[in-house]
Amino acid sequence: MSDISYYSPEGLKKLKEELHQLEQVERPRVTQEIADARDKGDLSENAEYHAAKEEQSHLETKIAKLKNVVANARILDESQLDTSKILIHSNVKIKNIANGMEFSYRLVADSETDVRNGKLSVNSPIGKGLLGKQVGDVAEIQVPSGVMKFEIVEITR
Numbered sequence: 001m002s003d004i005s006y007y008s009p010e011g012l013k014k015l016k017e018e019l020h021q022l023e024q025v026e027r028p029r030v031t032q033e034i035a036d037a038r039d040k041g042d043l044s045e046n047a048e049y050h051a052a053k054e055e056q057s058h059l060e061t062k063i064a065k066l067k068n069v070v071a072n073a074r075i076l077d078e079s080q081l082d083t084s085k086i087l088i089h090s091n092v093k094i095k096n097i098a099n100g101m102e103f104s105y106r107l108v109a110d111s112e113t114d115v116r117n118g119k120l121s122v123n124s125p126i127g128k129g130l131l132g133k134q135v136g137d138v139a140e141i142q143v144p145s146g147v148m149k150f151e152i153v154e155i156t157r
Helices: 009-038 047-071 125-130
Strands: 005-007 073-075 091-096 102-108 119-121 138-143 146-156
Touching (some): 005 009, 009 047, 009 073, 047 073, 102 125, 119 125, 125 138, 125 146
Parallel strands (some): 102 119
Antiparallel strands (some): 091 102, 091 146
């Protein structure tokens, strides 16, 4: 089953660039490493050959997964979105009710996640808990350490 994911134009471009790098640079490099190791003789005892083959297997798996993500990626037209509630690509400011700390995040697709830069996956526990909420709502979110309560302070695009 394919899972459609929504991306910003920059996020989709980054995915396509990564796929191009893997297919056009990494794949030929690994193929050359296999050929070089094969030229060294007996393959049954050639650690370089086996390591290169394993790397090739991991690389091909990564390429296949990334191709699937790109094939199912859609660019989100943010002008058509309801700005009164939290959706993917919303910028949100939330306040932890327990300690009063405020946090700002942009909800993004899994592959664009970068918590250090304020990009939170919509599929994370907090991301899922915020979806659909409006300013003033309190989101009760189950996290590994228990239930956290966040007040929605602001929603922007």
